[in-house]
Amino acid sequence: MNILITGGAGFIGSHVVRLLVNKYPHYNIVNLDKLTYAGNLANLADVENAPNYTFVRADICDYDTILAILQQYHIDGIIHLAAESHVDRSIRDPFAFARTNVMGTLSMLQAARTYWESLPERYEGKRFYHISTDEVYGALEFDGTFFTEDTRYNPHSPYSASKASSDHFVRAYHDTYGMPTIVTNCSNNYGAYQFPEKLIPLFINNIRNRRPLPVYGKGENVRDWLFVEDHARAIDTIFHSGRVAETYNIGGFNEWRNIDLIKLLIATVDRLLGNPEGHSIDLITYVTDRPGHDLRYAIDSTKLKNELGWQPSLQFEEGLERTVAWYLNNQEWLDNVTSGEYMQYYDQMYNNSNTSNPQ
Ligand code: NAD
Numbered sequence: 582m583n584i585l586i587t588g589g590a591g592f593i594g595s596h597v598v599r600l601l602v603n604k605y606p607h608y609n610i611v612n613l614d615k616l617t618y619a620g621n622l623a624n625l626a627d628v629e630n631a632p633n634y635t636f637v638r639a640d641i642c643d644y645d646t647i648l649a650i651l652q653q654y655h656i657d658g659i660i661h662l663a664a665e666s667h668v669d670r671s672i673r674d675p676f677a678f679a680r681t682n683v684m685g686t687l688s689m690l691q692a693a694r695t696y697w698e699s700l701p702e703r704y705e706g707k708r709f710y711h712i713s714t715d716e717v718y719g720a721l722e723f724d725g726t727f728f729t730e731d732t733r734y735n736p737h738s739p740y741s742a743s744k745a746s747s748d749h750f751v752r753a754y755h756d757t758y759g760m761p762t763i764v765t766n767c768s769n770n771y772g773a774y775q776f777p778e779k780l781i782p783l784f785i786n787n788i789r790n791r792r793p794l795p796v797y798g799k800g801e802n803v804r805d806w807l808f809v810e811d812h813a814r815a816i817d818t819i820f821h822s823g824r825v826a827e828t829y830n831i832g833g834f835n836e837w838r839n840i841d842l843i844k845l846l847i848a849t850v851d852r853l854l855g856n857p858e859g860h861s862i863d864l865i866t867y868v869t870d871r872p873g874h875d876l877r878y879a880i881d882s883t884k885l886k887n888e889l890g891w892q893p894s895l896q897f898e899e900g901l902e903r904t905v906a907w908y909l910n911n912q913e914w915l916d917n918v919t920s921g922e923y924m925q926y927y928d929q930m931y932n933n934s935n936t937s938n939p940q
């Protein structure tokens with residue numbers, strides 16, 4: 582199979598690329614990424630020379646280029662992760678989210694349709710797998726309910742509104758053109774290589790540097806946290822065995838109030854740094870709440886477990902400890918992405934060219 586992964590230089594995408602490159606030496610894995618501030622090829626340094634791996638720098642909004650790439654690499658399957666992904670940025674710049682998440686997904690779909698419909702076998706053996714978020718479902722109360730695959734869409738942030746819109750386009754391409762699509766909606770991920778604007782890596786970095794930890798509102802919001810490698814495993818399983826036109830929710834059954842998670846994080850970082858217990862607790866700083874801040878997310882992933890046998894592999898405390906240890910052992914990575922130096926490097930390296938094969 583020839584598989585195109587979009588957004589493969591980002592947080593989740595890099596784990597998906599690594600998993601598939603290592604697990605399927607007989608597949609060709611093409612990683613298509615624009616390398617925005619969130620994309621970093623250092624996330625894939627360990628697989629960049631693999632014979633079954635190719636990197637292409639391109640923008641998912643650029644229909645002509647995407648079509649040419651699909652044709653050039655004879656792509657059978659697309660795993661679409663490229664997106665603007667941070668809620669706070671979407672509040673500041675909603676147009677960027679509509680452009681990438683809505684128009685970018687639409688141009689991916691249309692390019693796939695044009696290419697696959699031009700082949701004698703058309704959609705036979707093809708698959709367009711769209712990675713989405715639980716945030717499209719809106720917010721839950723503290724009432725023990727969960728988001729299921731049948732929960733009505735009710736997005737509140739420009740980020741979740743743009744993802745909801747892209748999900749609708751994906752389903753429309755199945756219903757209208759017969760494209761074999763799958764959508765999955767996943768809860769909050771954590772693990773190595775996450776850009777330090779998101780809660781967990783931001784706070785690890787701030788604790789390390791004795792900077793304040795900005796807790797939005799009262800810290801009472803609840804998120805359902807999933808180890809990123811478990812998400813990558815779910816994506817592999819669903820890509821290969823999921824039923825076309827279905828939706829699968831992916832989650833950890835692992836709800837944490839932000840303030841409880843932050844206290845566990847502080848204790849873990851202090852312990853691994855050899856600080857006395859409670860050393861960094863004074864860094865907690867309550868700040869003005871995020872506008873439209875969703876109260877609670879919680880995913881019911883029973884369908885995925887029953888149909889495909891997937892379930893999370895790690896206890897949160899263990900996953901968090903591994904994650905903290907990774908960031909503390911990879912301070913150069915953290916310093917690089919926070920300094921923005923890697924962006925200048927890419928701009929020079931890929932100047933006047935949007936395609937590169939590291940071979
Ligand atoms: P990320 O921000 O770390 O990475 C996004 C990647 O997409 C980056 O490599 C970036 O360079 C690339 N990209 C952005 N715009 C592009 C464009 N126009 N063309 C080509 N590439 C572009 O994001 P992430 O956290 O890894 O999330 C990946 C996907 O998973 C997103 O679709 C997101 O909505 C979804 N998701 C994320 C989470 C989470 O907790 N992070 C949870 C559920 C779903």
Ligand code: TYD
Pocket residue numbers: 668669769778779780781783795796797802803804839871
């Ligand atoms: P985040 O990692 O941005 O993920 P999402 O908003 O997609 O769930 O935030 C996780 C939770 O942490 C969310 O409830 C907002 C909160 N938060 C803070 O309290 N302070 C921060 O600085 C950040 C980035 C997030």
